[in-house]
Amino acid sequence: MINMVPGAQLSFTDTLARTQGVVINPNTEFLFRGPQVRKFSFAFTFVARSEKEGEEIKQIIRHFKKHMSPKKTLASNLSGAGGGFLQSPDVFQIQYMTGSNEHNFLNKFKYCALQNMTVNYSNGSGYISYEDGTPVIVTMVLAFNELTPVYAEDYDSKLGQGGVGF
Secondary structure: OHHHOOOOOOOHHHHHHHHHOOOOOOOHHHHOOOOOOOEEEEEEEEEOOOHHHHHHHHHHHHHHHHHOOOEEOOEOOOOOOEOOOEEOOOEEOOOOEEOOEEOOOOOOOOOEEEEEEEEEOOOOOOOOEOOOOOEOEEEEEEEEEEOOOOOHHHHHOOOOOOOOOO
16 A cells, blocks of 8 residues: 555665564574475496396386376366366386385385486496496486475474384
C-alpha cells in the first residue's frame, strides 16, 4: 500500500525501519535460504584381468546407463491419449556396506537419482586394451542427487537411526 502513494518507493525493509525501528539482518541469508538436496559423487576404477572381468565391467556400465535414462511410453493412461509421454528414470537406494551388512558408522542416504555418469577408458595414461578391445583400466564416476532434503526429524526415523545418520 505504501508504494501506492505517488513518489513513494519504499521496500519492506524501509517500512519496517520506519514503523518498527528494526531492519532485517542481511546475514541471515547466509545462514538459511531453504532446504537443499545433497549431491554425492562416487568414483570406481575397474581393472579387467580377464575377458570375463571385462564383460562384467561392461555390464556394470550398461546397468547404470540404462537405469539413469528415461523410459518411453507407447500409450498414456490419461483418458486414452496416445504416446508422447516419458517415465522418470529409476531411483537408487545407496548404502555403504561392510561385507554383507550395512556399515553401522558411515552416513546414510535417502533415495537418489543418478544425474550424471562419466566413463574414462584411458585412465589418463592413454588407451590400452586387450586383443578383444576390452580396455585394461576403466574409471566410472557416478553423480547422484537425493530426491528430498534431509530434515531434523529424519534423524528420528527408522532410516536415520544408528551410526551418524544422514
